Amino acid sequence: MNKISDKPLATQVAEEIRRLIRANKLVSGQRLSEQRLCERLGVSRTPLREALRILSAEGLVTISPNKGARVAESSIEDTFYMFEAMGVLEGSCARLAAERLTDTDLEKMESLHEQLETAHRNADPESYMSWNREFHEFVQEKAGNPVLGRIVSGLRDVILLHRYRQIYRPGRFDESMEEHRRLIEAFRARDSERAERLMQTHLQKQCQALVTYYAEKGKEVVYPGD
Amino acid sequence: MNKISDKPLATQVAEEIRRLIRANKLVSGQRLSEQRLCERLGVSRTPLREALRILSAEGLVTISPNKGARVAESSIEDTFYMFEAMGVLEGSCARLAAERLTDTDLEKMESLHEQLETAHRNADPESYMSWNREFHEFVQEKAGNPVLGRIVSGLRDVILLHRYRQIYRPGRFDESMEEHRRLIEAFRARDSERAERLMQTHLQKQCQALVTYYAEKGKEVVYPGD
DNA sequence: TTCCAACGGTTTGTATACAATATAATGCAT
DNA sequence: ATGCATTATATTGTATACAAACCGTTGGAA
Known part of the structure; x- marks a missing residue:
């Protein structure tokens, strides 16, 4: 210390x-x-x-x-609730950010998005998740509400491990990249409602991938032959 | 202890x-x-x-x-951010609750609303705010997401004093009652989008009343004759 | 008279000791 | 061999002591 x-x-x-x-x-x-x-x-x-x-x-x-x-650990049920809550929160951050972005902000966001594309091309999920986190934190910052920001950051810490696991699901990496492409388009267009909706969908997809992962993991543990 | x-x-x-x-x-x-x-x-x-x-x-x-x-204390700016965040959160609770309400739930909600009407008729803002709190907590419970519920409860504690002060603003009591009448109608109709929007407006109105209150309070302090 | 430094008292931050509870190990009875 | 009761050990919860930092007061210098 x-x-x-x-x-x-x-x-x-x-x-x-x-x-x-x-x-x-x-x-x-x-x-x-x-x-x-x-x-x-x-x-x-x-x-x-x-x-x-x-x-x-x-x-x-x-x-x-x-x-x-x-x-702390979470049941599958808790995981669902956390992602639902995070969808609400990050969806709102996306909406507020889309309303409040300056041109300079958008350039920075484009650059963060480009890093995501690079990590995806390199088939590097760890790098992807690292830039993913930066992108999400940027959106949260540009929402311009520190109270929302604090709530989101707190919840993010709790669900962070879940997020890492979901990216390793088959097909999820590509799907996440596609979601981010649609997201950046909404931000380019400063379409706040679309940004909110797409962000919520992004979180829902993460949740689904995880619920599937935990359901299968549960099965693996239960089978006597395993 | x-x-x-x-x-x-x-x-x-x-x-x-x-x-x-x-x-x-x-x-x-x-x-x-x-x-x-x-x-x-x-x-x-x-x-x-x-x-x-x-x-x-x-x-x-x-x-x-x-x-x-x-x-803790808050600046006017913080107050604004907290209400914006609370609007997002309680709006979403209202939406989820409107989607998930049973008939029994709605009866209970009607009864809570009736208590609000009674307190309003009796020109009793303290009783009104007490039932107001119960109504909001009921909506939060019926949203059915404990994670959201915990976040909202935490933020509610922080902004509680503000809420109490706003109800004493001229005209705010009547306005709040009117907002609640519209809210209960949206719940009756299980119109989740309307419920969300009305709840957000309700929080925005509280915020406006408070910002006005604090602005005037600030002025009172500053004037040398005071 | 005003300003600054020193000193004393108060309060906060941390370490340690003691008490209470939980868990593991041992011994005895069946 | 197994199950239960007792004992010992480990861990958590709380109280207390000590150290560090802060704040207010006082006295001296300009």
């Missing part, structure tokens, strides 16, 4: 754990032992506990009384 | 502080001294600090390093 920083340790620890979750170093459902985390991060239990409270309020971590904390 | 409860103290303290804020016993911008709160709630500093972290992550409280916590 960086002692030079002016941020309280609790805040820094929360950020670090967030980072570890994002990097898949801490996975959904994983136990978060206070002892072990304290050793790992080199802090005492007090700021670590405060950090876990922060992350719990954000939904990244669940704390069960007397049993400790785990990285 | 109730020792019989199975919840950790931190959780209980967070709930109690939330309650105090809702009851206007702790007001926007107010300093939250750890010492004083510990005495007031009869707990030690550790669960109190954890509680403040929870509330800070929710946006109800702001914590400045080495300076302590305050009940």
Whole structure:
């Protein structure tokens, strides 16, 4: 832990754990032992506990009384609800952004889109998802509502792993690229209603791919021959 | 603090502080001294600090390093953003609810609406706002998406004070009642698009009333003769 | 009189100790 | 061998102590 920083340790620890979750170093459902985390991060239990409270309020971590904390996990049902909510939120961000984009903004968006096309041509889903995230964050920023932005960012952290998994579904990569092509067209035309609708569809498609993935994963676990 | 409860103290303290804020016993911008709160709630500093972290992550409280916590406050600009975001969220809840309402649900909603009419006839804004809150929470529940519900509830707590103030604006009480009459009609017709639009308008009107209120309040403060 | 530095008191941030709860291991009875 | 009760260990929840930072007051210098 960086002692030079002016941020309280609790805040820094929360950020670090967030980072570890994002990097898949801490996975959904994983136990978060206070002892072990304290050793790992080199802090005492007090700021670590405060950090876990922060992350719990954000939904990244669940704390069960007397049993400790785990990285949050979701049922298929939860996944559906999260994507439905995210569709509403990101759809609105897309609508507001399409209404508020400057020419400079659009150039930047075109450039981000071009990076997506490059990653797609190179058949590189990791790079694609990285630029995908930047594109979505750009839309969110250009929506110009920091409150919406904060809500979306919070929910994004919770569903991030899901998003990564869906891109590896057969055909999903190509489909996602196609959705983004339609999206950028709506933004070029500053057609806010179309942008909203297409963004919502984009999220729904992600959700469908994931629900299929989890259903099959469930089946694989259940079969005795597996 | 109730020792019989199975919840950790931190959780209980967070709930109690939330309650105090809702009851206007702790007001926007107010300093939250750890010492004083510990005495007031009869707990030690550790669960109190954890509680403040929870509330800070929710946006109800702001914590400045080495300076302590305050009940969150908003600029006029923030107020606008919050209502815009809430319009998106509650609009979507209204849409989903209109799609998903059973006949029994609609009866309950009618009954809640009738309470609003009664409070309006009695010229009782406090009762009106209390039933108003129940009506909105019912819509949110009937939207059937717990993730959306959690986001909306969180944001509602942050903007609650604003909502209370707007109803006291001249003409706003009558206007709000009229908006609710149109809303219930959209629900009766299960017209989801109309429900969404009307709900968004309802939130926009609240926002306008508040921006006017704060602008005038700002002026009052500034005038030397005041 | 005003401004700045030093000092003391207060409050926040973190570490550590103690208490309570959960879990694992061991021993005994069937 | 298995199941249950008891004991030991590990972990979480809370209280308390210590350190660091902030703020207000006072005194001295300009």
